[in-house]
Amino acid sequence: AQTVTQSQPEMSVQEAETVTLSCTYDTSESDYYLFWYKQPPSRQMILVIRQEAYKQQNATENRFSVNFQKAAKSFSLKISDSQLGDAAMYFCAYTAFSGGSQGNLIFGKGTKLSVKP
Amino acid sequence: GAVVSQHPSRVICKSGTSVKIECRSLDFQATTMFWYRQFPKQSLMLMATSNEGSKATYEQGVEKDKFLINHASLTLSTLTVTSAHPEDSSFYICSATATGLSQETQYFGPGTRLLVL
Numbered sequence: 124a125q126t127v128t129q130s131q132p133e134m135s136v137q138e139a140e141t142v143t144l145s146c147t148y149d150t151s152e153s154d155y156y157l158f159w160y161k162q163p164p165s166r167q168m169i170l171v172i173r174q175e176a177y178k179q180q181n182a183t184e185n186r187f188s189v190n191f192q193k194a195a196k197s198f199s200l201k202i203s204d205s206q207l208g209d210a211a212m213y214f215c216a217y218t219a220f221s222g223g224s225q226g227n228l229i230f231g232k233g234t235k236l237s238v239k240p
Numbered sequence: 241g242a243v244v245s246q247h248p249s250r251v252i253c254k255s256g257t258s259v260k261i262e263c264r265s266l267d268f269q270a271t272t273m274f275w276y277r278q279f280p281k282q283s284l285m286l287m288a289t290s291n292e293g294s295k296a297t298y299e300q301g302v303e304k305d306k307f308l309i310n311h312a313s314l315t316l317s318t319l320t321v322t323s324a325h326p327e328d329s330s331f332y333i334c335s336a337t338a339t340g341l342s343q344e345t346q347y348f349g350p351g352t353r354l355l356v357l
């Protein structure tokens with residue numbers, strides 16, 4: 124069964140500094156996608172970044188980038204120049220295509236990020 | 241693009257009554273809609289998946305007669321909590337994948353907070 128593990132329940136970063144959130148996953152599928160979602164106090168789930176497993180190049184979105192290590196099944200999120208608005212719960216998620224159909228989105232337990240001014 | 245709305249944002253009801261929550265894709269047609277439940281400080285728990293015009297697929301342990309899902313059109317899905325009880329109090333979130341867009345990516349609504357007295 125596919126699983127997603129976020130080993131850091133809480134993280135803290137100083138404003139303007141860089142922080143990395145960890146995520147590992149377990150799968151036997153070859154065609155899958157990985158996501159990082161942000162859930163601020165408003166509880167709206169916001170897509171931060173996505174990565175296709177077949178792409179070797181790490182995805183980037185402005186200050187957000189990932190380190191995708193397919194062999195190690197690792198998918199960490201790096202936030203550069205952290206801002207107060209980055210404070211939120213961050214969820215790593217996985218979905219795969221199997222037999223031509225898409226599976227459900229599997230979430231990690233989340234990492235609560237605090238940003239200190 | 242890819243905006244999903246939910247209505248109402250919060251609802252308080254008496255035990256024994258039914259509550260309907262609407263999920264709409266505002267600027268795209270939704271291939272599939274998903275309903276999640278989230279308890280405080282926890283990750284999202286998938287309740288059911290629905291496709292337009294088809295019966296919803298419920299996750300194990302979710303009572304289909306308790307949580308009625310109707311996916312009437314490509315832009316609207318509804319979740320009705322029937323005969324609600326205090327233990328049904330929770331945060332309910334819908335999401336949708338888009339026809340024509342990246343179908344592996346789920347776009348989330350802002351959630352509905354349900355309190356059953």
